[in-house]
Each structure stands twice: as structure tokens, then as C-alpha cells.
Amino acid sequence: MADEMETKGEKKYKYSIIIPTYNERLNIAIIVYLIFKHLRDVDFEIIVVDDGSPDGTQEIVKQLQQLYGEDRILLRARAKKLGLGTAYIHGLKHATGDFVVIMDADLSHHPKYLPSFIKKQLETNASIVTGTRYVKGGGVHGWNLMRKLTSRGANVLAQTLLWPGVSDLTGSFRLYKKSALEDVISSCVSKGYVFQMEMIVRATRKGYHIEEVPITFVDRVFGTSKLGGSEIVEYLKGLVYLLLTT
């Protein structure tokens, strides 16, 4: 592969990939397979934080552990659905890598971009590398026009109000230096996907070096993601909250 990263002669870092799951038994096996396929020469571990999925996600992860080894795939389950933010904190406690990658389990974040995240970090020594849909080479797939316009509008609004210094606030496909993530996550209080926005805005305000790589966001293949009136209002509330507190 052309974009496979070169690590010869460099210090090898370890990467911890945190994947929060809830009812993702169909997706988790595919995503693990793809991560192993695209990160051949990299030392990494996958930490699955499962919020007690009733569909047997954990059984699948246990099977994967037997296949790939329990040191490569870690299952850190929680008893019930406790939310995304705490899932990251929970996973972070068990992470042993120098860097932490956060991605969704629903395949909207394709593991083929992982090498470009790692490469970007090595080139620039950034504390955070975030995937962005809003630069050349990035984009969305499988969205209708309404969804695209809403997303664009939301992003323009956030850019105008918050001056975050990054082009994509709500994307959650990111690589963090472990210490940076620990620092930023401890100062975040929001829930849901305002949380993604708060993390990157707080990181900007704290002066972390943030770099971007283009990604294509694919709408979830299995299951549905919702975007209605109440999501829009939650988003606006989050924006106002961030405007006032950062």
C-alpha cells in the first residue's frame, strides 16, 4: 500500500484504539479485521468499551480475542449504557499506548485512514490529529442533500461562534497524545456529540497543537442515526454553552 507508513529507524510508539460499542455485533468484527489489515507494522491494542449490549457484542469480542490475542484486543465492559464521554474515560484508564485513537464502531470511520493519522502525527509531532470532512479529499458518503446542508450549516455556525481553529468540530475520529486526552477529557462536562465539540474546542483553548487529515465519513451501514428537531436544539444549546464557558 502506498500510504502505509514507514517506521524504519524510528522509535516505535504504541497506539491504543478505543472503540465504544452498544449493539454493534455486526460491525465490531469487521472493524477489528480492517484495523489489523491496515495497521500491519504498528504496535497497537484495541480497547472495546461495551455498555452491556444485549445483542451479544461481548461474545463476538471474546471470539476475536481468541483469534487475535487477548493482549491485542481488550474487552472492558460496563454493566449498562452510561454514555460516550465516560466510555472514553473508562477506556483511557486501561490504555497502555503512547497515543490514543478514538473511533466509532459503526464503520462510519474507516480504519484505512489510521495510517494517515499516524503519519501526520509523526511528521508534525502534533498532540491531536483530527479527521475532517471539510477539506479537499474529505467528505461524506450516503447522505442526502438535507443532511449535508444541515451539517454544513451547523459547522458554519460553530466556526463563526467559536473560532475553533479546526475545520470539523463534530467528527469524532481522532488521535490524541495520551497525556493530552487525559488533560482535555477531565475538563469536559457535556454529553452526546456536543462532547466531541467540547473536547476539540477546549483543546484549542488550552493551546494544544492540532493537525487535520481528510476523511470520508460513511453513513452507518447497519442501524440508523437520527437527526431531528431535538438534536438540532441540543446542538444549539451546546454551542451556546461552549460560547459562554470557553
Place this chain on the structure above:
Amino acid sequence: MELADRAVGLLLSSISLSIFTYYTFWVIILPFVDSDHFIHKYFLPQDYAILVPVFAGIALLSLISVFIGMVMLKSKKKKA
């Protein structure tokens, strides 16, 4: 699909750009043109340059407030 979306985007951009150009011309350049010049036929009197945007803004703001209010009421009902 992708191409159609692009066309819509282009259309939206060109509409907003032409409105911007028209309005700028109306407000900034037109006061310096002689009042009997033919170009005045293509523009409303200057008063409307303030009135139209103000009313459009008020309409937009009230629409947004009504929308937010309705959604909040609905979610409150759901909780109760």
C-alpha cells in the same frame, strides 16, 4: 446524486452572491448616481434597503424561536 447535490450547492452560492452584489450596489454605489439616471428604474427607493432586511431578519428570528420553543415543549412533554 452527488452531481445533483453539487448543482444545488452551486445554485445556492450563486443566488447568495448575486443578492450580495445587488444589495451592495444598491446601498453603496447608487446614492452617488444622479437621480435621473435610468439605472434607478431597477431599484426600489432607498428606504426599502433598510426595511426589507429588518423584516426578513425579524421573520427569520421568530421562525427560529417558534421552532426551538416547539421542540422544547415537545421534549418536556415526553419526559413528564
